[in-house]
Amino acid sequence: MRQPNFLLLLLTTAVLLLSSAVSDIASDRAALISFRSAVGGRVLFWDLSNPIPCSWAGVSCSADNSSVVELHFPGMGLSGQIPSNTISNITNLQTLSLRYNSLSGPIPPDLFPSLTSLRNLYLQHNSFTGQIPDTLFSLTSLVRVNLAENNLSGSISPNFNNFTRLGTLYLQSNQFSGSIPDLNLPTLDQFDISNNNLTGEIPKGLSGKPRSSFSGNTLCGEPLNSCDGNGKPRKNKLSGGAIAGIIIGSVLGFCLILLLLLCLCRVILVKKDKKEVEIPSGGRNDETSFAVAKTEKEKNGGNVLNVKNGLVFFGNTGWNFDLEELLRASAEVLGKGTFGTVYKAVMEIGLSVAVKRLRDISMGEKEFRAKMDEIGKFDHENIVPLRAYYYNRDEKLLVFDYLPIGSLSALLHGNKGAGRTPLNWETRAAIALGAARGISYLHSQSSTTSHGSIKSSNILLTKSYEPRVSDFGLAQLGGISSAPNIVIGGYRAPEVTNPSKVSQKADVYSFGVLLLELLTGKAPTHALMNEEGVDLPRWVQSVVREEWTAEVFDLELLRYQNVEEDMVQLLQIAIDCTAQYPDKRPSMGKVVSLIEGICKKDLSGDIEEESIGVDSSTLPN
Ligand SMILES: *[C@@H]1O[C@H](CO)[C@@H](O)[C@H](O)[C@H]1NC(C)=O
Numbered sequence: 351m352r353q354p355n356f357l358l359l360l361l362t363t364a365v366l367l368l369s370s371a372v373s374d375i376a377s378d379r380a381a382l383i384s385f386r387s388a389v390g391g392r393v394l395f396w397d398l399s400n401p402i403p404c405s406w407a408g409v410s411c412s413a414d415n416s417s418v419v420e421l422h423f424p425g426m427g428l429s430g431q432i433p434s435n436t437i438s439n440i441t442n443l444q445t446l447s448l449r450y451n452s453l454s455g456p457i458p459p460d461l462f463p464s465l466t467s468l469r470n471l472y473l474q475h476n477s478f479t480g481q482i483p484d485t486l487f488s489l490t491s492l493v494r495v496n497l498a499e500n501n502l503s504g505s506i507s508p509n510f511n512n513f514t515r516l517g518t519l520y521l522q523s524n525q526f527s528g529s530i531p532d533l534n535l536p537t538l539d540q541f542d543i544s545n546n547n548l549t550g551e552i553p554k555g556l557s558g559k560p561r562s563s564f565s566g567n568t569l570c571g572e573p574l575n576s577c578d579g580n581g582k583p584r585k586n587k588l589s590g591g592a593i594a595g596i597i598i599g600s601v602l603g604f605c606l607i608l609l610l611l612l613c614l615c616r617v618i619l620v621k622k623d624k625k626e627v628e629i630p631s632g633g634r635n636d637e638t639s640f641a642v643a644k645t646e647k648e649k650n651g652g653n654v655l656n657v658k659n660g661l662v663f664f665g666n667t668g669w670n671f672d673l674e675e676l677l678r679a680s681a682e683v684l685g686k687g688t689f690g691t692v693y694k695a696v697m698e699i700g701l702s703v704a705v706k707r708l709r710d711i712s713m714g715e716k717e718f719r720a721k722m723d724e725i726g727k728f729d730h731e732n733i734v735p736l737r738a739y740y741y742n743r744d745e746k747l748l749v750f751d752y753l754p755i756g757s758l759s760a761l762l763h764g765n766k767g768a769g770r771t772p773l774n775w776e777t778r779a780a781i782a783l784g785a786a787r788g789i790s791y792l793h794s795q796s797s798t799t800s801h802g803s804i805k806s807s808n809i810l811l812t813k814s815y816e817p818r819v820s821d822f823g824l825a826q827l828g829g830i831s832s833a834p835n836i837v838i839g840g841y842r843a844p845e846v847t848n849p850s851k852v853s854q855k856a857d858v859y860s861f862g863v864l865l866l867e868l869l870t871g872k873a874p875t876h877a878l879m880n881e882e883g884v885d886l887p888r889w890v891q892s893v894v895r896e897e898w899t900a901e902v903f904d905l906e907l908l909r910y911q912n913v914e915e916d917m918v919q920l921l922q923i924a925i926d927c928t929a930q931y932p933d934k935r936p937s938m939g940k941v942v943s944l945i946e947g948i949c950k951k952d953l954s955g956d957i958e959e960e961s962i963g964v965d966s967s968t969l970p971n
Pocket residue numbers: 377380381384435436439
């Protein structure tokens with residue numbers, strides 16, 4: 351017998367390996383293209399001239415690019431059914447994320463059998479219907495399974511016990527029915543089956559999970575109430591007398607609760623009004639200042655930077671994500687600003703952050719990083735701190751806290767419809783004071799530190815309408831010199847010629863325009879176009895000169911009584927800030943103390959009004 355040629359053997363093996371690798375990625379690519387064309391949704395801008403799909407958005411490959419291993423298409427508006435022979439052909443897939451889309455129909459049974467390496471399956475927040483296909487349960491490597499917020503039905507299969515490494519099982523907000531099988535999954539730490547149509551007793555293996563994981567079903571047993579023997583939540587059998595007693599007791603109890611509620615409402619109403627006026631003058635509580643002081647110390651200690659895969663973090667956010675996770679987050683455009691587009695990014699772990707994608711930055715890398723380090727050190731309760739940044743030649747990203755209420759601009763000028771809550775005087779005064787404090791803090795950092803782009807769209811609001819100044823220092827990155835006119839529209843001080851060189855006194859001017867905007871309800875950019883080229887400060891001054899002061903105020907403000915004097919005082923501050931000559935404008939520190947004066951007066955005035963029936967001699971003046 352002839353020995354096979356060793357070289358030949360080697361060669362054929364190599365060719366076989368090579369061809370299998372090539373055919374793998376080529377068939378993965380074909381599957382992707384065919385999936386993409388079969389479902390509706392956002393354009394993905396895949397470079398179809400590239401034979402290797404590994405650089406396509408949402409696609410990740412193995413280290414040697416021989417096969418596709420992860421697909422992340424979150425929040426891309428994908429609709430229709432998952433077509434067969436597409437994703438199911440990508441046989442080395444480890445992660446499949448199609449969360450937050452509008453995919454519908456049943457989850458196809460042929461999706462799973464060949465995906466034997468699948469570890470993470472994220473299909474939450476779609477419109478899938480029908481049962482979980484049995485084929486899923488052959489994928490024994492699954493670690494994370496999230497099918498929440500769909501329209502799936504049928505019972506929960508005991509075959510989930512097949513997943514011996516399962517860490518996450520989210521099935522909440524579907525239509526699952528029947529009883530829960532006894533699941534014994536020692537590694538399961540994230541579990542939720544709430545808001546389904548499940549009945550019966552919770553099995554022992556799940557009794558250690560939190561109550562909230564089971565709510566919105568008809569279940570009993572640990573950790574919920576005990577069962578009555580028929581697998582129903584226990585109801586006590588009672589005699590007629592006891593029932594009568596309970597009814598009488600309940601009625602009495604109900605009256606008592608009603609009474610308590612009434613009292614409580616009154617207390618809350620009084621408290622709420624007090625709180626609104628306390629914001630401006632009140633300081634932070636000790637806990638917050640302690641936290642801030644601690645962060646400050648850590649920063650001074652020099653151990654600030656925490657780099658995760660190119661993402662440079664500042665301070666102690668506790669955030670634990672890297673660039674890759676950020677890039678694959680589902681993104682929603684919040685707005686297109688002067689310096690680039692801002693996105694709300696929701697990561698797989700559920701965290702929301704705001705990401706600003708800078709454009710046209712002319713600054714070099716070293717200067718850019720130095721500038722970011724400077725901005726990243728700023729920390730004050732009235733600013734939006736820079737949490738992290740990313741720099742490379744083609745892409746510059748800044749990461750901030752996400753504030754759901756949005757900007758003052760949107761609140762003042764956004765929705766004039768019926769559903770809108772008008773901003774009352776106290777809130778506007780508190781916003782003016784908080785914004786002034788934030789800007790004053792920036793100015794206190796050094797005599798040359800300025801914000802550079804103060805306008806109402808850069809004042810963001812927390813849920814309790816506390817203002818936070820954003821976008822500071824970005825004007826100095828030099829990216830906006832190409833488009834100076836859109837920079838700060840009607841907010842720009844007359845002496846400013848270069849938008850990347852804005853002095854503190856020019857900031858004061860812009861802040862004055864912002865105060866006028868709060869008082870008049872008019873957008874300065876709009877006024878510029880409407881009133882024959884007259885800007886907001888000049889329009890206000892002309893009206894005031896004619897002694898028609900009341901005419902300038904926002905109609906929404908005129909419904910509040912006894913605040914006109916304060917409004918006129920704030921108007922005077924705004925007029926001083928928008929003085930033609932920089933030397934005539936007050937410093938930001940001075941502006942803060944002037945507005946504090948107005949807000950303090952408000953505080954004492956309101957308490958007197960609120961406390962009808964209380965001995966007024968005990969109140970502060
Ligand atoms: C998926 O695989 C099947 C069977 O191997 C094949 O018939 C089909 O053409 C493949 N689909 C794509 C889109 O390549």
